[in-house]
Amino acid sequence: MLITRRRAGESLLIGDAIEVAVLDVSQGRVKLGVSAPSELPVDYKEWRLVKEQNRDASGAVSTAFVQGILETGARRSGEPGFVVEARGGPAEAVRIFGQLKLDST
C-alpha cells in the first residue's frame, strides 16, 4: 500500500486515467474528488463489501441448513412440526429482539 501525505488542492495520479484530488480537509474528514473513466466503477469500499455480502446471503439459504434448524427446533418444542405463518407484522420482532443499545457517539 502506498502511504503518502497530501494537502488540500493536491492530487494523486493512478496510471494515465485516474486522478484522486484532495479537495478539503476539516474536522477529521477528507473531501476527495475522483476522476476516472466511466467504465471503472467507483464505490465506497464498505458499500462494495455489503453488496457482495448481500448477494451471498441471498443465495446461500441452504434447504439442508434450514431443515437442520427446524428439526432442532421441533425436537426442542416436542412438536412434530410447526406452522409457517407471517404473524404479527414487524412489531412482533420486538419481542425476540429485546432492548437495543444505541451508540451515542
Next chain:
Amino acid sequence: MSKVDSKLFGALRFEDDQIIHVRSGLPGLRHTDRLLPVSQQAIEPFLFFQSIDDPSLALLAVPLAVAKRDFKLYLSIEDRKEIDFGAGEIEQNQADIGAFALVSVGEDRVPTANLLAPLVISFRNNLAVQAIQQVPESYLRYPIEATVAREAPC
C-alpha cells in the same frame, strides 16, 4: 389481504401493514424494497425477510443483539432520514426500532452475520434501512454459531 407464493415457504398471506419498506432497497439486490418478516417459533431467534416482489428471495436474519450481545448500533443522519427519524429522536424512542443482521450460510461453513450493515427497522412506520456501521471489516462475516446456540430458547 395479499399473497406471495414464496419458494421457501409456499403461500404466505399478509396484510399491507406487515410489509417493511426499504426505500433504497438492499445494496446489490433487486426486489428488496418490500420485505415481509417471517418468524417461526421453531427457528427463533432466526427469522426470514421474504421479498414480496421476488418469491425466490428470502433472506435469513438474526436479531443484532443475539449475534453480538454488546453491539452498539450507529445510525448516521442519512440513515435516520431513511426511516423518518430526526436527530436524537431514536435515543428517546429505542423501543420503536429493531436491528437485524443478515445471515450467510452454506455447506461446511460456520453461519455468519453481517454486522457491518444491519437492517434497521422502524416499527413506528415500517421503514427500514441497511445502515453501515463504523466497525472492523471482519464484522462483515461475524461467526454466530456459538452465539445463537447459547441464546436460543430451550
